[in-house]
Amino acid sequence: MRNYIPILTFFLFCHSVLAQQAASVSGQITEATSGAALESVNVGLQGTTLGTTTDAQGNFLLSGIEPGNYNLVISSVGYTTISRGIKLNAGETLTFNLQLRSGATELQEVEITGRKETTYQNSVSFIGSKTATPLQDVPQAVSYVTKEIIQDQQAYRTSDIVKNLSGVNQFSYYDDYTIRGFRNGSTQSNLINGLRSVGIFGPQPLLTNMERVEVIKGPASALFADVNPGGTINYVTKKPLDEDRKSIGFTIGSFNTLRATADFTGPMNESGTLLYRLNLGYEDTDTFRDLQQKTTYIIAPSISFLPTDKTSVNFDLVINRYQGKLDRGQPIFGASAGDDLNSTPTSFALGQANDYHKNNVQYFTLSLNHRFTDALSFNASYMKFSWNEDLFEHRTSNRFAVDSLGNQIPTQMEMQTINRIRKQVADNLTTYFVLNGSTGPLQHQLVVGFDYIQQVQPAGGAQARSFGYRTIDGGVASGYDPSQSQFFRFENGMPVPNVPHFNLENPNYTIGYPNEYLVNSNLPQPATRYFTYGFYVQDQISLGKFQALLALRQENYRDVVGYKTEEEELVKQEKLLPRIGLVYELNERINLYGTYTESFQPQTASVLQDPNVGGPFDPLSANMWEAGIKSTFFNELFSVNLAIYRIEQNNILVNANNAGNPDLLEQRGQERAKGVEIDVIGNPLPNFSLNFNYAYNRAEITESDNEEEIGRIKENAPEHQGGIWAKYTFAKGIFSGLGISLGSNFVTERNTFDTYSIVDGVPLGLTLPSYVVFDAALSYRVNKFNIAANFNNLLDKTHWVGGYSYTRLYPDAPRNFLLSVGYTF
Structure with a gap:
């Protein structure tokens, strides 16, 4: 961390110097029917990384904005999204007091519609309790990676992003990981949207269609039946949004x-x-x-x-x-x-x-x-x-x-x-x-x-498998036994393998012909x-x-x-x-x-x-x-x-x-x-x-x-x-x-x-x-x-x-x- 402190300090310095010419947007968000202040409402400028949420009094402030034309978007789970075009001049602060109405995309108990946030953070998960529960209220550790990190790291497979998850370590090239020291194995099924898949031996799932990858740490059999004691990986697919x-x-x-x-x-x-x-x-x-x-x-x-x-x-x-x-x-x-x-x-x-x-x-x-x-x-x-x-x-x-x-x-x-x-x-x-x-x-x-x-x-x-060593009767044994050497074929004083040995010092990649090998099974x-x-x-x-x-x-x-x-x-x-x-x-x-x-x-x-x-x-x-x-x-x-x-x-x-x-x-x-x-x-x-x-x-x-x-x-x-x-x-x-x-x-x-x-x-x-x-x-x-x-x-x-x-x-x-x-x- 010590090496990053000068870089962070430089960034903060640049931020303060340039802020004097920047514009700002502020305001308060309330509920349309009751007039009550709404906390944790998402406020952002579409097409930028600028965003914030309202505080306990419904207030928000977006500062450090380059002058220009923007689309201000206000959204919250359970409410209809507001989108408003705005124009900001240098040093100007625009103030908006807006009201949100209840909408069809309220907090879900099954994840039907997509997550609108565009940050590294995810505040709600279904994996911890099978209902939409704030992660803060889940009495178990849950680590996750959102699509934003996946995009910024240009990750394409799970092995590309496990470095972002505490206690998760790659075991092999397969869909095979150690979680808190316990191997889930290449044949251990993972979850997709909380549902059991097939444990695939070989290729890892692509992340193209994933909203996030999350891991509930430790045993989770009470939720998902027979699963790994170290933790369970869950892939959450991208769902439709109500905005283009x-x-x-x-x-x-x-x-x-x-x-x-x-x-x-x-x-x-x-x-x-x-x-x-x-x-x-x-x-x-x-x-x-x-x-x-x-x-x-x-x-x-x-x-x-x-x-x-x-x-x-x-x-x-x-x-x-x-x-x-x-x-x-x-x-x-x-x-x-x-x-x-x-x-x-x-x-x-x-x-x-x-x-x-x-x-x-x-x-x-x-x-x-x-x-x-x-x-x-x-x-x-x-x-x-x-x-x-x-x-x-x-x-x-x-x-x-x-x-x-x-x-x-x-x-x-x-x-x-x-x-x-x-x-x-x-x-x-x-x-x-x-x-x-x-x-x-x-x-x-x-x-x-x-x-x-x-x-x-x-x-x-x-x-079908072919392996082992050739025998003098034209057959094949699963392995070579020197005490029974009289039954094995030899060339240049060495037992003859069924499938040719691979020379690690002088590799030779050719086209292999299965018909040249004897089939053991x-x-x-x-x-x-x-x-x-x-x-x-x-x-x-x-x-x-x-x-x-x-x-x-x-x-x-x-x-x-x-x-x-x-x-x-x-x-x-x-x-x-x-x-x-x-x-x-x-x-x-x-x-x-x-x-x-x-x-x-x-x-x-x-x-x-x-x-x-x-x-x-x-x-x-x-x-x-x-x-x-x-x-x-x-x-x-x-x-x-x-x-x-x-x-x-x-x-x-x-x-x-x-x-x-x-x-x-x-x-x-x-x-x-x-x-x-x-x-x-x-x-x-x-x-x-x-x-x-x-x-x-x-x-x-x-x-x-x-x-x-x-x-x-x-x-x-x-x-x-x-x-x-x-x-x-x-x-x-x-x-x-x-x-x-x-x-x-x-x-x-x-x-x-x-x-x-x-x-x-x-x-x-x-x-x-x-x-x-x-x-x-x-x-x-x-x-x-x-x-x-x-x-x-x-x-x-x-x-x-x-x-x-x-x-x-x-x-x-x-x-x-x-x-x-x-x-x-």
């Missing part, structure tokens, strides 16, 4: 990157009861990784129907197509050659020229809100999510080649091929009633609901199905400065073994999940909170029913205690959230290391994470935007039958990480319209899965080094055009964002740039 906004953008950059985006929204009829939004995105890039070219496009229309002031409906459709290769990461020389992460270039990838990975993702969402009375409403949302995968790849077998004696060759990688076709479909329905009422001095918001989630892998998929992908449903009740109780959130959910998980076969069997796992949260309003700007919540992650049916693995096993269970402070400043334009937490996870399955049964598992151990997080976000000055985050987290194994594991830090769980992104835009003078952004993020050392022992309390194995990366951006807005240049990894720091082992590490990009031009109309 249209923009297009084009981007070029390093690695032959070409992008195009479009965002159109507004009313479709004069009455404003039918709204639309259309988001389009396209990308073609080579990336900094060898062989990893990819082409992606997205089409995302959305329609909102507001037939009456009591009923609203929204429909979203997203079609996403991806074609590229599945990047398995950077391999390095094996452990016997030393722990040199630079033994191969960070651009180095395994594979062949004819590998491919095609993904088709499409989902649609239908949401309904109907208000029977001012006190009672009904809400329902349904999402159908479908994913098709077509994969052919040459990839590592996750082990190095061996010589005739079985000794590892650290510069030769054992390879395999996988050809896979599959489809997965998810259905997610959530329905609930909201009742507002009181019992004596207590105010209640009661939520009673039912959720149903189903995921199916239909018949018709298949997977060619099996249909089994039809699978699981479904889970839950009944829940939640009460948000208010009494003076105290608020309590009490919730209870009965979860019923069902896994179908032998789906669509004669042996079909239903496996049941059930859990009662509590959630308790308290909020105390210390003053009008500061809230204190505390919470206790639990998580539930069932074991899969294949594990429960397999006699070779032992069992039966209990579901994974976790609990969290959390306390914190949430505060706002500068008329709620700036927020600070501080959280302290403790998470415990139990019933982790590990291999029993039984020589007679290598598949035997045992359930033991406990993992614990303790930490502190802080998020600072908003606009402390009209032209100054800031996002700052820091997290300290110690995630370690606390109980284990293997004493060497106790005290070991979990994989890819850094103890310290954080970041800052600051933007200042000049509003007047010769630099008017110029924006300057500076950013930096750091992550400390992390373990990989190759941390295999502890000596004198020190873990031995492969670790990923700490890093600090700096970014910067320049932008210039003139009339309706915006030109921006982003420079990432300014100092060209070689670093790794995640990794599994010597065979698969995940380096980040070297120094690179993006240049974009956008037009708003």
Whole structure:
């Protein structure tokens, strides 16, 4: 932070010097019927970054405005937006006293219409309580990134923006992250508008159509069923607005990157009861990784129907197509050659020229809100999510080649091929009633609901694999056994691999011919199905400065073994999940909170029913205690959230290391994470935007039958990480319209899965080094055009964002740039 103080001081100095010639707008906003002053009303100049909100007396002041013609826009949730053309002369102050009338776009219980704000800050979220609740009143930490940060950083995928989220760390190139030290995994489903998607192995979701990305920290099973104990990622799609906004953008950059985006929204009829939004995105890039070219496009229309002031409906459709290769990461020389992460270039990838990975993702969402009375409403949302995968790849077998004696060759990688076709479909329905009422001095918001989630892998998929070593009888063995060497083929004194080894010292990218390999297995992908449903009740109780959130959910998980076969069997796992949260309003700007919540992650049916693995096993269970402070400043334009937490996870399955049964598992151990997080976000000055985050987290194994594991830090769980992104835009003078952004993020050392022992309390194995990366951006807005240049990894720091082992590490990009031009109309 010390390095940024002179820059901030310079900006403030320029602001004060030029302010003397600037114009101002002031006034008061009241409610049309009662005449009462309205607080937190948004006041801004369309097409600029100038904006503010009204104070408790309804007053506002916009200062530092360059003389000229503007469109003054006054908006607030639940009221009709006012737009008025104004002309400002040098040194002039215009005063307006305006009244707002109630409108159809009142505070939503299901997010039907879009967020109008154009700042880094978001004040209301649905993820914390399933109703529109100010984040200040949610008794649990929620981190988020709005579309404004996404735009300013020219981010295109989730991995581009996790540096803005405290306690969230990238694990690999897939949709795969560590949250508070616990891995959500590439197959762990995320949420879209609070509804369950399919856990996709491979491409990350594009951000073209996202309003914000938010993470509710810690267990959230009481809200969303079986989810990760560290936290849950929720993607909120852009919804239609009741005002016309249209923009297009084009981007070029390093690695032959070409992008195009479009965002159109507004009313479709004069009455404003039918709204639309259309988001389009396209990308073609080579990336900094060898062989990893990819082409992606997205089409995302959305329609909102507001037939009456009591009923609203929204429909979203997203079609996403991806074609590229599945990047398995950077391999390095094996452990016997030393722990040199630079033994191969960070651009180095395994594979062949004819590998491919095609993904088709499409989902649609239908949401309904109907208000029977001012006190009672009904809400329902349904999402159908479908994913098709077509994969052919040459990839590592996750082990190095061996010589005739079985000794590892650290510069030769054992390879395999996988050809896979599959489809997965998810259905997610959530329905609930909201009742507002009181019992004596207590105010209640009661939520009673039912959720149903189903995921199916239909018949018709298949997977073929080729790997291992050739035998003298013309067959193939899964691995080479030097004690049985007489049964294996040899060339030049070395066992013959089924798929040729990959030379890490002298890579050779050619066209691979699958017909030259023997197929170890060619099996249909089994039809699978699981479904889970839950009944829940939640009460948000208010009494003076105290608020309590009490919730209870009965979860019923069902896994179908032998789906669509004669042996079909239903496996049941059930859990009662509590959630308790308290909020105390210390003053009008500061809230204190505390919470206790639990998580539930069932074991899969294949594990429960397999006699070779032992069992039966209990579901994974976790609990969290959390306390914190949430505060706002500068008329709620700036927020600070501080959280302290403790998470415990139990019933982790590990291999029993039984020589007679290598598949035997045992359930033991406990993992614990303790930490502190802080998020600072908003606009402390009209032209100054800031996002700052820091997290300290110690995630370690606390109980284990293997004493060497106790005290070991979990994989890819850094103890310290954080970041800052600051933007200042000049509003007047010769630099008017110029924006300057500076950013930096750091992550400390992390373990990989190759941390295999502890000596004198020190873990031995492969670790990923700490890093600090700096970014910067320049932008210039003139009339309706915006030109921006982003420079990432300014100092060209070689670093790794995640990794599994010597065979698969995940380096980040070297120094690179993006240049974009956008037009708003």
